[in-house]
Amino acid sequence: MNTIPDPATTQAPTQAAASPAAAGQDGPADAATTIRAVSGEELLTTAYSLWAYAFQSSPVPDETVERRRTELSSGEEDDSRVNLVAFGGGEAEAVVGGISMRHNVRGSVFPMVGISGVATHPGARRRGHVRTLLTRMHGQMRDSGHVLSTLYPFRQSFYERFGYVGFPKPRHIRLEARGLERMLRVDVPGEVSIHRIGEVFDDYYALLQTLLGERHGFSVFNRAGTVGVAKENKHWIALARHEGEIVGALLYRTNGFGEELQGQQLLTRGPIGRTLLLQWLARHHDQYSSFTFQLPPDERPDLWYVDIAYDDETKVSGPNHSAAMGRVLSVPGLAGIATGGARATVEVVDDPFVAGTWTLDGRGGTLEVTSGSAFGGNGAGTGATARLTSHGLAALVYGVIDPAELMLQGYGTVDAETAQALRTIFPPAAPYLFSGF
Numbered sequence: 064m065n066t067i068p069d070p071a072t073t074q075a076p077t078q079a080a081a082s083p084a085a086a087g088q089d090g091p092a093d094a095a096t097t098i099r100a101v102s103g104e105e106l107l108t109t110a111y112s113l114w115a116y117a118f119q120s121s122p123v124p125d126e127t128v129e130r131r132r133t134e135l136s137s138g139e140e141d142d143s144r145v146n147l148v149a150f151g152g153g154e155a156e157a158v159v160g161g162i163s164m165r166h167n168v169r170g171s172v173f174p175m176v177g178i179s180g181v182a183t184h185p186g187a188r189r190r191g192h193v194r195t196l197l198t199r200m201h202g203q204m205r206d207s208g209h210v211l212s213t214l215y216p217f218r219q220s221f222y223e224r225f226g227y228v229g230f231p232k233p234r235h236i237r238l239e240a241r242g243l244e245r246m247l248r249v250d251v252p253g254e255v256s257i258h259r260i261g262e263v264f265d266d267y268y269a270l271l272q273t274l275l276g277e278r279h280g281f282s283v284f285n286r287a288g289t290v291g292v293a294k295e296n297k298h299w300i301a302l303a304r305h306e307g308e309i310v311g312a313l314l315y316r317t318n319g320f321g322e323e324l325q326g327q328q329l330l331t332r333g334p335i336g337r338t339l340l341l342q343w344l345a346r347h348h349d350q351y352s353s354f355t356f357q358l359p360p361d362e363r364p365d366l367w368y369v370d371i372a373y374d375d376e377t378k379v380s381g382p383n384h385s386a387a388m389g390r391v392l393s394v395p396g397l398a399g400i401a402t403g404g405a406r407a408t409v410e411v412v413d414d415p416f417v418a419g420t421w422t423l424d425g426r427g428g429t430l431e432v433t434s435g436s437a438f439g440g441n442g443a444g445t446g447a448t449a450r451l452t453s454h455g456l457a458a459l460v461y462g463v464i465d466p467a468e469l470m471l472q473g474y475g476t477v478d479a480e481t482a483q484a485l486r487t488i489f490p491p492a493a494p495y496l497f498s499g500f
């Protein structure tokens with residue numbers, strides 16, 4: 064049964080509803096609104112209804128609802144997921160989901176909350192529900208040790224209001240079969256084996272854990288959140304090994320003779336893994352016209368081999384093809400990330416979680432964070448000043464915007480001396496989030 068509240072019976076927006084949102088307070092959208100975490104079977108009549116209406120075909124057939132009820136009542140809940148729901152007059156009006164996962168920032172792995180399933184019933188929109196829920200989620204997750212948050216926006220400017228900065232978009236490549244046979248002549252140590260994903264899920268998950276430790280921006284769900292691909296068992300996986308270690312993997316499906324081989328992410332730990340996987344694809348060069356897969360945003364396929372031919376089909380467009388965004392939830396929590404050797408004091412403004420004056424010291428090769436200025440006052444004594452928004456801070460930490468460009472985006476003002484120090488502490492980098500949610 065469709066349990067979405069009827070727009071006609073939901074309360075009209077009130078003055079009281081508008082004010083907390085406008086003030087950015089973490090309070091209910093109006094006096095009659097209550098917010099709480101929902102789990103188990105109650106998700107069916109609350110979060111699931113709102114998600115179905117916002118993101119899926121709806122009304123949802125009764126048999127699908129019953130199947131979900133059975134899944135939810137089985138008691139096998141994934142404890143990495145939190146769903147906060149806003150209720151007005153007893154009905155669920157809005158939901159924000161948080162997925163606890165691990166995330167690499169400049170070589171250190173942190174707890175991170177992935178925001179997903181953000182939806183408000185059309186009858187209750189623009190009343191501050193999502194502002195309240197998201198602020199509550201950020202605070203709750205920060206207090207339980209989550210240092211960062213990421214998400215995939217339907218529109219970037221919506222989440223820009225909440226302090227998130229954009230990441231570079233991973234690339235979608237269509238590699239032409241023509242020319243690929245050259246790879247077969249490369250003498251590369253190692254071998255490739257091919258399996259159904261369900262048979263080798265442990266190997267695949269182990270590779271994800273390794274990449275989590277090695278690649279900036281990478282994120283991994285817990286095992287329960289990842290194992291769905293093995294349960295579905297709809298993909299082949301090519302595993303590349305070198306000296307007994309897995310150095311690359313590609314999940315894919317074939318699409319009929321002469322058509323395309325449809326890959327997911329081309330995961331590699333370096334050029335040996337990549338070359339082994341390309342050799343595997345090259346074995347199909349007469350069978351398929353092209354090979355599609357996703358690459359990290361900083362990958363350079365144009366330099367992979369002579370005579371390479373590919374189309375870059377990367378699409379950046381909301382709501383379904385947006386680039387991810389990220390923000391910092393705790394500045395002291397960032398201590399320990401790899402840095403260049405410089406020190407700067409920054410003042411972060413207009414944010415409930417990261418505002419304050421912080422001294423960021425990278426002179427020992429890893430970040431030390433202290434509250435306040437190392438120079439006495441806010442940068443006094445050096446003449447240095449940096450005033451950043453939450454986005455400005457996140458842009459530096461993730462390495463996506465040069466300090467001198469922050470002003471152009473409205474993310475802060477930084478004088479030349481401090482810009483140079485910040486550029487040294489946080490060199491440019493390309494976060495690759497990997498997990499989709």
Ligand SMILES: CC(C)(COP(=O)(O)OP(=O)(O)OC[C@H]1O[C@@H](n2cnc3c(N)ncnc32)[C@H](O)[C@@H]1OP(=O)(O)O)[C@@H](O)C(=O)NCCC(=O)NCCS
Pocket residue numbers: 084085117157181182183184187188189190191192193194195215216217218220221224382
């Ligand atoms: C987008 C959506 C979640 C917003 O929910 P909401 O409860 O109406 O949001 P709020 O009232 O808390 O608004 C928060 C802020 O965003 C602004 N805002 C709301 N909807 C907006 C929109 N569609 N575009 C731009 N800004 C918007 C509000 O003015 C408010 O600004 P302020 O707090 O700075 O004054 C809701 O419209 C929805 O469910 N849409 C369909 C599903 C969807 O797209 N979900 C997001 C997936 S990433």
